[in-house]
Amino acid sequence: MRNIAEIYKRELKFYFSTPIAYVVMVIFTAIFGFLFFRNLTYYSELSYQLMQNPYYAQRVDLILGVFAPLFNSNSIILLMVIPPISMRLFAEEKKSRTIELLFTYPVKDIQIVMGKWLAAITIIFLMLLLTAPGPFMAFTFAESSEWGPILAGYLGIFLMGVAFLSLGLLISALAENQIVAIIVSYGALLGFWFLGWVVEPDSGKQIGKVLGELSIIGHLTNFVKGVINTTDLMYYLLFIFTSVFLTLRVLESKRWRG
Amino acid sequence: MKFTRFFSRFVSTFFKRELEKVIKIENVTKMYGPTVAVQDISFQVEKGEILGFLGPNGAGKTTTMRIITGYFPPTDGNVYVLGYSILSDPLEVKRRIGYVPENPSMYNDMKVLEYLKFIGAIKDVPKSQLQDSIEKTVALCALKSVTHKRIGELSRGFQQRVALGQALINDPPVLVLDEPTSGLDPKQIHEIRMLIKSMAGERTIILSTHILPEVSMTCSKVVIINEGQITAAGSTEEIGRNLERSHQIEIMAEGPAEKIIDHIRRVKGVDNVINQGINYIVDVDKDSDVRAEIAKSIVTGDFDLLELHTRSLSLEDVFLRLVTEEEGGEAR
Numbered sequence: 001m002r003n004i005a006e007i008y009k010r011e012l013k014f015y016f017s018t019p020i021a022y023v024v025m026v027i028f029t030a031i032f033g034f035l036f037f038r039n040l041t042y043y044s045e046l047s048y049q050l051m052q053n054p055y056y057a058q059r060v061d062l063i064l065g066v067f068a069p070l071f072n073s074n075s076i077i078l079l080m081v082i083p084p085i086s087m088r089l090f091a092e093e094k095k096s097r098t099i100e101l102l103f104t105y106p107v108k109d110i111q112i113v114m115g116k117w118l119a120a121i122t123i124i125f126l127m128l129l130l131t132a133p134g135p136f137m138a139f140t141f142a143e144s145s146e147w148g149p150i151l152a153g154y155l156g157i158f159l160m161g162v163a164f165l166s167l168g169l170l171i172s173a174l175a176e177n178q179i180v181a182i183i184v185s186y187g188a189l190l191g192f193w194f195l196g197w198v199v200e201p202d203s204g205k206q207i208g209k210v211l212g213e214l215s216i217i218g219h220l221t222n223f224v225k226g227v228i229n230t231t232d233l234m235y236y237l238l239f240i241f242t243s244v245f246l247t248l249r250v251l252e253s254k255r256w257r258g
Numbered sequence: 259m260k261f262t263r264f265f266s267r268f269v270s271t272f273f274k275r276e277l278e279k280v281i282k283i284e285n286v287t288k289m290y291g292p293t294v295a296v297q298d299i300s301f302q303v304e305k306g307e308i309l310g311f312l313g314p315n316g317a318g319k320t321t322t323m324r325i326i327t328g329y330f331p332p333t334d335g336n337v338y339v340l341g342y343s344i345l346s347d348p349l350e351v352k353r354r355i356g357y358v359p360e361n362p363s364m365y366n367d368m369k370v371l372e373y374l375k376f377i378g379a380i381k382d383v384p385k386s387q388l389q390d391s392i393e394k395t396v397a398l399c400a401l402k403s404v405t406h407k408r409i410g411e412l413s414r415g416f417q418q419r420v421a422l423g424q425a426l427i428n429d430p431p432v433l434v435l436d437e438p439t440s441g442l443d444p445k446q447i448h449e450i451r452m453l454i455k456s457m458a459g460e461r462t463i464i465l466s467t468h469i470l471p472e473v474s475m476t477c478s479k480v481v482i483i484n485e486g487q488i489t490a491a492g493s494t495e496e497i498g499r500n501l502e503r504s505h506q507i508e509i510m511a512e513g514p515a516e517k518i519i520d521h522i523r524r525v526k527g528v529d530n531v532i533n534q535g536i537n538y539i540v541d542v543d544k545d546s547d548v549r550a551e552i553a554k555s556i557v558t559g560d561f562d563l564l565e566l567h568t569r570s571l572s573l574e575d576v577f578l579r580l581v582t583e584e585e586g587g588e589a590r
Binding site: 108 | 288289290291295321324327328329330331349350352353355357359362363364365366367368376377379380381382424
């Protein structure tokens with residue numbers, strides 16, 4: 001545990017002693033803030049108009065009107081900002097050869113991976129935490145008390161972020177070069193994203209259904225609506241577990257090959 | 259698992275001689291894909307020894323050291339450090355080894371003190387002793403003046419000392435140093451060598467180098483490796499003696515070169531003469547002392563003898579000879 005904690009502390013400190021953490025957080029919160037503002041103003045205009053029709057007025061709601069689209073569009077921003085966080089995790093240590101000493105210390109691979117992984121997760125967590133004032137204000141003024149769906153949405157994008165990160169971790173363990181790591185991460189994440197579009201999911205073909213289920217973005221839709229579905233939860237957890245597991249295997253195999 | 263470990267410790271304590279072999283390398287082979295980096299090498303290091311691991315670049319020194327330190331496992335064979343196998347007990351081995359790689363890369367963004375603290379914690383130095391260990395290491399490696407500087411900003415010499423510091427932080431009984439003086443200036447080289455030498459006795463040290471004087475200066479035992487195989491092993495003197503097949507005499511004389519060579523050749527015991535300007539290098543049998551004869555022969559030929567002295571083979575020549583002989587042997 002101590003080893004994980006030490007590596008975690010070092011990694012986290014590194015993110016903040018270089019511009020990476022700040023740049024990523026500023027860009028993410030700025031875009032989140034802008035989208036939130038735009039969605040909210042659009043929603044308030046819309047609800048103002050719909051007030052005249054009691055039938056429609058019932059159907060407008062803050063979650064579906066503001067937060068679901070907000071979280072959905074933020075998934076693409078996460079896709080953009082997470083590879084810069086994950087690309088360095090192993091690629092940098094390999095390039096600068098600091099990994100040579102690290103691998104000769106009495107630490108297990110899993111402790112190294114966990115330390116690094118948790119540090120990067122912390123960045124994602126902080127990034128999402130910085131966006132909290134938005135929803136908080138909205139709810140204060142909207143006098144609504146439905147926090148559950150929002151938290152579910154946050155859980156969804158957090159899990160998706162960690163899934164992106166874990167795949168990035170794996171790619172960083174494979175790559176020697178950070179540029180290669182980031183480009184391959186983008187490629188792989190977009191690939192998982194587009195999987196659902198390869199075959200029309202509603203075309204009735206079995207393959208379309210399977211690919212749709214594999215799509216990394218498809219599993220977010222329920223979360224942002226405030227529904228925590230076991231299938232979606234399991235998808236992200238499995239995705240994360242598989243990526244981390246493969247990272248460990250990659251490190252071991254690279255070691256045997258020398 | 260626990261029991262076998264206990265048992266092997268018991269056995270090794272019982273047969274004390276075995277315990278004294280701090281490092282045992284047994285038939286280690288390492289392949290990088292189809293390329294053989296080290297082939298079937300075995301040697302042992304006893305407690306308190308400084309073993310010089312000598313070889314040209316690309317001979318397999320670093321590969322061997324990386325296997326000993328557990329950076330990667332051997333393709334075949336095994337390494338034991340204080341009775342622990344690198345294959346079945348890698349963490350126990352790693353706990354007992356301090357490693358300084360060649361041109362060590364450390365976290366350049368960290369400050370020296372912070373770095374030592376981090377490494378100490380990673381190497382399981384108990385929290386209560388960590389501060390003490392850091393102070394000791396800083397004093398031993400003379401790092402006091404740079405504790406608050408970033409590693410990346412330090413001079414090469416200080417970086418090397420930090421690298422030694424990270425190796426020593428948990429007070430390991432075994433040190434593995436890969437070319438510890440490469441890239442340093444003469445003063446720094448001297449300091450590092452003295453530091454290494456001062457640690458002999460309490461620690462067992464393996465030191466790799468391609469610089470020969472380093473071995474004769476610091477090491478008690480030498481293993482010479484070339485093209486992944488051990489070509490010679492023994493104490494520093496032994497190696498020097500066994501391989502010293504002939505002496506060389508350097509002569510400086512003025513006069514027609516051909517005639518001088520002719521006069522030198524007349525002396526019994528002379529094998530070969532090489533002429534470079536007014537310098538002549540004469541290979542002679544090591545059993546006979548022919549300096550007086552040669553001097554006489556030159557003087558009687560009425561040439562001006564300016565200088566004459568023996569040049570006994572330094573370890574460097576021995577090494578070169580060994581390596582080239584190997585290559586020559588293979589060519590034939």
